[in-house]
Amino acid sequence: MLNLWLGGANPRGRALLAGMLAVLAAAPFFVDSYIVSVLILVFYFAYLGQAWNIMMGFAGQLSLGHALYFGLGAYTGAALYVKFGLSPWLSMPVAIVIAMAVGAAIGALGFRFRIGGVYFALLTIAFAEFTRILFDHFTWVGGSSGLFLPVASRQGNDLWMLRGAPIMFYYVWLVLTVGLLILCRALLASRLGYYWLAIREDEPAAQALGIDTFRYKMIAVMLSAGLTAVAGVLNAFYFNVLFPEPTFSINRSIELILGAIIGGVGTLMGPIIGAFILTPLGESLTLIIEQIPTGVQKLDGLKQVFYGLCVVLIVLFQRAGVWPWLARKLRLGADGGKGGA
Amino acid sequence: MPFELYLNQIVSGLLTGLVYGLSALGLSVIFGVVKIVNFAHGEMMVIGMYLALLLFRFAGLDPLLSIPIVALILFGLGYALQATVINRLIEVPDYMQFLLLAGIAIIIVSLSLIVFGPDAQNVQLSYAYDSVQIGLLIIDKARLLAGAAAVGVAAALFLFFEVFQPRDDLAVDSVGPDQMRVRFDVALGDTWGLLDDRLLLQPSLKSMFSFGLLILVLIFRPQGLLGKRT
């Protein structure tokens, strides 16, 4: 198994990856809580970036509305816990099924009516926004007043109910992120992965070869949606409060794919590397800007200016994303995602 | 009572729709010609609004009269952006263009927060609260003016396409003038915003602008509008 998913990397790459994993596994014992909370955000973005990457990077279908699946997961997990005391691990399958069903509906609409490229992306946005407004009025889960999960304080860590300290969430996120990396590697190496890449590169040609493109695009959308919903459940239990506006907003949809694009769409490590660049970049900018003495007049917004500037520069100078460039620089060998192209 | 209500709403809705329609036209011109969805369109409109605001504050210029100036400045900005950044992206995938423009949008919004602060800015115009009463109908005067201006600019735009008949192979080269036309709408949209005094320049509203414009492009697909490509 290990060999399978490390197959694309050379020994140097494997060593580096193993080293990184070891460092991350040990990190909470050496760094302060702030770093742990930032790393949780990094895993969160790395996981979601990977989930989105299955749809966009592997199968070539652009979604700008992934907040929809995230939010459906979050609300399913939270509602089942608040109303029926259900463990998040039990509500996860429910959340996955719901998100997959909705993903299937959107995919079917888009693919059957041949709404392609940018138009398909707009369709996904429209659905996410629609659902946001729907949940604003869905009073069973709090409507726009929000859904609060009861927080039992200082009672140790309960992994089954996901009640506990950030460190517990750190490891859950770490395991999920690595697990998804393994899954993605397996997918890419499978027949399914080759079909996806064929569709991504040239859909008419793929169809001419006899690939049922509709079917495989649907699988990508549903898989991506289901995996995204898992992150939603986990996030709901980490934050313990949900409001429709931030949960389903286009901002979240954009936020969760930035890392994947920066890191390298279609690559295995891209979304992870992207998350490791963007979140620390934002936090470092905050720290640097807070050092500027300004007195009463605060420089609010300056951080975002530099953040936006960095994003623009990366796009202009690393069009394929940072990971392919980094992999070359570090002589890590071919990345699985590009291998199939 | 309901009849009066519906009548007023239909008229006011139509006038508002004219201005939104024109903004969407601007987006679709860009998309139709260079195949780029301008995710920062709403934010660029915001620059136009602030320019109109500055011209009003420091030169006492009525926003309706500052349209040509604002359009010219934004033409310059649009051209510069096109020449330095966007031209390099014509061939990259959709999501890369999207990310770049999203980055530009973040920069514009944050810079406007730093420069102008988070508080709403407004223009006090003598006619800002005027309304015209025709029987049961009460029409907002500012909205009426903006709607009329929208129709005027749209007519000029269609005339331009009639006269020049841009050919497909010229598409990428004609970016400059297209940007200009787009910016006219931009300026106009701003004017409307300023006129009816709801121009509450809070960064929060800008993403909504972008979203509204985007949906409109989906509906009025560029092929449909220009009638050239299928």
Next chain:
Amino acid sequence: MATIDNGNSGRLGRGLTRRNFGRGAAAVGGLLAAGLPLGARAQGLPPLKVGVLLPRSGYLAQIGQANQRGADVAIPILRELGYPAIEMVAGDTESSPDVARAAAERLIDSGVHVVVGAFDSGQTSAIAQVCEQRGVPLVINLAAAPQITEQGYKFVFRNFPRSPRIVGDAFALQKQLFTTTGKAPKSCVLMHVNDTFGTSVKGAIEAMTPAQNMPYRIVESIAYDPRARDLSVEVAKAKATGAEIVWTVSRLNDAIMITREMVKQRWEPWGILSSGPGYYEDQYMKTLGKLGEYPISFVPWYDPQKPLTKRMLAEYKRMFPDFSADTNTVFTLEALLICADAYKRAGGARPQALTEALRATNIKDNAAVGDGISFDAKGQNETVGNAAIQNVGGQPRVVLPAKAADAKPIFPVPGWQQRG
């Protein structure tokens, strides 16, 4: 389980309150009498590090920065009053719970003894969880969602009324308004923004109306999207009800849009009553000029008759001549006052001692309308009062309760055309 938990903390809270009541009262009394000498003694303590977390950029930037000005103005005032020095570590939540959470961790790691924030209920919840995990007290300046103090938190304190209290007071103040002016409207239309704040206030209004025996009937309630760019339909619908008063639950933008549409549609009810921000804000009056006169807001507010308020208003005018103080200022200032006061009584910044001192808070000489500052077992100050604020001469004036008033209420209000 929740009940048992609350019961426990209830006993704990009451015990502490009784035990420390005398000490707290003595400290405050002593401070009032002695002023500077106490200040000199307080200076023996090292500065209290207070993390102030507010949404200073992002979509809440405007109100976040207004809150920040309240914190900025508090520092020199508390120094003059002889409280121990405060070292403020200000952080920006960027209007996002994710950032708020990481920022809270960062401030606590950097050694802040207590956190103040964060205006928005979602971000405040995120911060509250971090504070609770880390055992560092959080003093909420503004945030009205009732759930925040219903979680059984032991380190979270809120000196701001929960939404049911705000609404209950609004009814009481409206009755006083109708009695004072001798004009009782028969019908009322409710307009509210459909977001966290708007729905919780509207829910409370609907739940309480039957028992209130108001002279008016609420003929319709109209909800609108917080992102709306045009409220002409909503205002037209409200106008069509023919209601004598309009009661709005709004924020700034929508307050301006509603007023503007009312002028354009030539609708002149007896008056605009408001529960929430918007109408009393600087921007509202600057934008609308004469048309922004006379709406009455029922909100937690500063009491212009209290000495601390006078000090606050003077200092605010000096530091921020372009803005005027409002509810954001007074509650952020009071949050810092609460921290400084507890620190002084605790005689140190150990979290446990500081938290116990916070729970025993009993400040009489505060700035907001109401009976001073003290916390119940849940960490909630149930004595914060509300006032009726009316815009008169471009200034928000307290018109009710009479004890705090610095102007007389004008109701019904003059029509749009009769304002010069």
